[in-house]
Amino acid sequence: MALKLKVPSMVCEGCAEKVTGAIKTVDSDAKVDIDLESKTVTLDSAASESSFKQAITAVGFEVKQD
Secondary structure (H helix, E strand, O other): EEEEOOEEEEEOOHHHHHHHHHHHOOOOOOOOEOOOOOOOOEEEEOOOOOHHHHHHHHHHOOOEEE
16 A cells, blocks of 8 residues: 655654654555655555554654645
């Protein structure tokens, strides 16, 4: 399942690494693509959208549906 999330406070590579790490705690096999310019995260996983939102929020980032 492809999912696209907006993470407005993600501004640097360090932020992208934290978000990727949070996603990988939910699904270590998830395919993750982060675009810092548009502040979007596109991921492909069978896990639920809410589980990814919770994990990203837990590491300090607000998540919006893109």
